[in-house]
Amino acid sequence: MSEKVAGAQQPISLYSENDSEARLRIGGRGVQSVEIGGRLLKLLADASQPMMLRDLATQAELTPGQAHAYLTSFRKLELVEQDAASGRYHLGPFALRLGLARLHGTDPYRLASEAVIGLAEELSLMVAVTVWGTHGPTIVLVQESSNYIHANVRPGGMFTVTGTATGKIFAAYLPPKLVEPVIQAELQAAQKGWNNSGALSGEALTREIEKVRRDGIAATIDLPVPGISALAAPIFNHSGHLQLAITVIGPTPKIDVGLSGPHAEALRNFTRRISAQLGYFPPSA
Known part of the structure; x- marks a missing residue:
């Protein structure tokens, strides 16, 4: 196998007659050359800066000649670009197009609603999917586990911001201008006698929100319903914006x-x- 790289006039042969390790294999195990090329693309995607050929080859467990051949094909497809001055490789414009197409075609609710089935069964707990609605945290899906839990949690229902684990997630990660009006409305309602067990306000609420940001998760014990406790955590999109809150709920x-x-x-x-x-x-990361 030729390993001429710079200025090579002859095409580089990736495979020899007896090279069973690298030969194309099509079938149940997939196309091996695509998987090998994928290793190079993953290395570039994970790298914080452009990479040299020798480093890519070493980490992908290829010879420099093999790695160069893959990268040459990827350059033709604009999946990879090579810096003319340094010779280092980085992802190209077509890789960006693929990523954007994936993002635009991905529905956060669909992903979560399909996946929570397994989470509910794994934990034997109820799982709720919540979005930020006009009046605050709004439940859009409830997945029961095989062990039925007596909790008044239904799609279309609301979680309070000041008294639930789910609400604290939204308070921690949404812009204050969205959350503050709901918090004030809840506190005013509580002053008028509306039951909001465990509601926090003032410095106590501020400290709790800061804690949620540090921990990345929120918890309540026996609140707002005695005997029922919960954990909630956020789901973010590619821009780092909060999309959903996932809450697991069960008997304390x-x-x-x-x-x-x-x-x-x-x-x-x-x-x-x-x-x-x-x-x-x-x-x-």
């Missing part, structure tokens, strides 16, 4: 609301996965 003895407990970990993993499918990756 059956749900672990510890922020490092197994239920919190499962919920975090779930919302991170859906957020990643929407194109969101935390800055720390």
Whole structure:
């Protein structure tokens, strides 16, 4: 196999007659050359800066000649570009078009509504999907588990901002100009005798919202319904904007609301996965 790279006049042969490792394989196991090329694209997508050929080849477990051949084809498709001065590679304009097409064609509600079925069964807890509506957190889907839970949570219902785990998620991640009017309306209603068990206000509410931002998750115990506790976490889109809140709800003895407990970990993993499918990756990543 030739490994001439710079100024090569002859096409580089990727495969030899006996190269069973790299030969195209079509069938149940897929097309192996596409999977190999995908490794290079993933490396470029994950990289924080353009990469040298030798580094790409090493990390993709290819020879430089093999990696160069893939990258040459990707350049023709505009999936990859090469900087003329440094020779480093980075993703090209067609990769951006693919990403945008994926984002524009992805419905956050559809993704979440299909996935919460498995989450509810995994945890044996009720799962609610909530959006921000005209009057605050509005339930759009409730997924029961195999263990029925007696909680008055129904599609079309509302969660309070000041007294529920779900509400705290919206208070933590939405612009204050959206949330503040709802908070004030809830507090005024409470002063008039409207039951809002566990509602927070003033400095206590501010501290709780800051805590939710730090932890990335919110919890309530025996609130607003005695004997029922909940955990809630956010789903973000590619721009980092809050799209949905996912809430797991269950009898207090059956749900672990510890922020490092197994239920919190499962919920975090779930919302991170859906957020990643929407194109969101935390800055720390």
